[in-house]
Amino acid sequence: MSQTLALPQDLHNHEISKGARVTTAWIACLGEPLALVAAADLDAPEPAMHAGGAEANVAAGTAALGTPTAFLGRVGGDAEGRRIVEHLRAHGVATEALEVDATAFTGRYAKTEGVNEAGEPVTTSTYRRAGSAAAAMEPGFLARPAVAAALAGARIVHTSGITAALSPGCAALTRTLLRDRTGVSGTVTFDVNWREQLWPDGDPSLVIELARSADVVLVGADEAERVLGTGSPAAVRALLPEPRTVVVKDGALRAVAIDRAGAEIAVPALAVDVVEPVGAGDSFAAGFLHGLARGEDLRTCLRRGHAGAAATLTVRADFATLPAASLTALLTCDDAAWAAAHVGPAAVRVDGAHLPPPVESRTP
Numbered sequence: 001m002s003q004t005l006a007l008p009q010d011l012h013n014h015e016i017s018k019g020a021r022v023t024t025a026w027i028a029c030l031g032e033p034l035a036l037v038a039a040a041d042l043d044a045p046e047p048a049m050h051a052g053g054a055e056a057n058v059a060a061g062t063a064a065l066g067t068p069t070a071f072l073g074r075v076g077g078d079a080e081g082r083r084i085v086e087h088l089r090a091h092g093v094a095t096e097a098l099e100v101d102a103t104a105f106t107g108r109y110a111k112t113e114g115v116n117e118a119g120e121p122v123t124t125s126t127y128r129r130a131g132s133a134a135a136a137m138e139p140g141f142l143a144r145p146a147v148a149a150a151l152a153g154a155r156i157v158h159t160s161g162i163t164a165a166l167s168p169g170c171a172a173l174t175r176t177l178l179r180d181r182t183g184v185s186g187t188v189t190f191d192v193n194w195r196e197q198l199w200p201d202g203d204p205s206l207v208i209e210l211a212r213s214a215d216v217v218l219v220g221a222d223e224a225e226r227v228l229g230t231g232s233p234a235a236v237r238a239l240l241p242e243p244r245t246v247v248v249k250d251g252a253l254r255a256v257a258i259d260r261a262g263a264e265i266a267v268p269a270l271a272v273d274v275v276e277p278v279g280a281g282d283s284f285a286a287g288f289l290h291g292l293a294r295g296e297d298l299r300t301c302l303r304r305g306h307a308g309a310a311a312t313l314t315v316r317a318d319f320a321t322l323p324a325a326s327l328t329a330l331l332t333c334d335d336a337a338w339a340a341a342h343v344g345p346a347a348v349r350v351d352g353a354h355l356p357p358p359v360e361s362r363t364p
């Protein structure tokens with residue numbers, strides 16, 4: 001099952017196993033794709049669904065932006081697994097290293113929108129993923145020919161704290177990947193993605209260990225507060241001294257990238273009409289990694305991150321993209337125009353121009 005992607009000139013194809021011709025991806029994302037279903041359908045046979053799952057959202061995002069991307073993980077041999085494979089391929093993601101386990105099921109999740117005690121909107125996720133196809137991953141997964149080839153060829157290997165939480169095997173897998181770097185030649189990026197429900201003992205020590213082993217860490221200020229006891233970018237950086245870059249995202253306020261010497265680059269968040277927030281962090285990661293893979297400066301990477309997050313904030317699905325004209329206007333405007341820009345479900349406004357709105361991702 002090989003796939004042809006439109007590639008920039010400097011990429012090459014290579015043989016990986018049994019003559020299969022596979023494209024070298026710049027970004028390899030490892031994790032569990034999930035079927036996003038209605039809460040009432042968590043146990044239903046073949047429910048209506050969108051595709052979700054943090055690292056799969058990132059992969060769809062970077063591929064949609066034009067970066068050759070591979071997804072590494074597992075789904076079940078069910079309708080949800082088939083649709084997730086189709087969804088990722090439709091966005092241009094290479095799926096040779098996405099294993100289909102006919103004996104297992106694909107993880108599912110549902111979002112419930114509500115309000116917290118302060119009257120603020122909150123979205124709660126409910127999972128049906130314990131014992132899923134992806135939860136069976138363990139360090140040996142990294143040695144599968146298609147997986148090893150993707151890891152060896154990628155400029156960036158990305159995963160998150162969600163994958164570490166799936167099972168003891170997945171915890172060992174992420175440890176092996178981040179600490180031992182087995183078969184990895186590129187930059188390893190790690191999104192903390194703290195999900196309280198997935199850590200019954202509430203102990204963040206593995207996630208902290210993994211973050212300290214990464215080259216680039218992405219973390220929300222709120223989750224940094226939970227995991228590290230502080231959301232202050234400088235304090236987070238002091239607690240994560242090893243990575244080359246730590247990015248602290250402070251919701252609607254700003255994102256700050258900090259290098260080892262403590263130098264900070266901050267970019268304010270865009271003004272957005274928020275419809276539903278889940279998946280916005282993944283779209284931020286996709287934009288940021290897309291820029292990083294191209295060697296862009298950190299300020300541009302942060303702008304790309306905010307633009308991706310803004311698009312997804314305007315939809316109920318896990319993932320949306322900005323039309324090229326809107327993205328280009330956001331990336332090229334000056335700081336004053338950026339500060340005055342606005343992203344809503346019906347239009348993107350930059351520098352007085354009304355540009356096309358975000359496009360919600362559809363699952364085939």
Ligand SMILES: O=C(O)C(=O)C[C@H](O)[C@H](O)CO
Nearest residue numbers: 052053054162278279282318
């Ligand atoms: O919460 C998870 O584990 C998911 O992967 C579901 C969503 O897709 C994810 O939270 C979005 O970031």
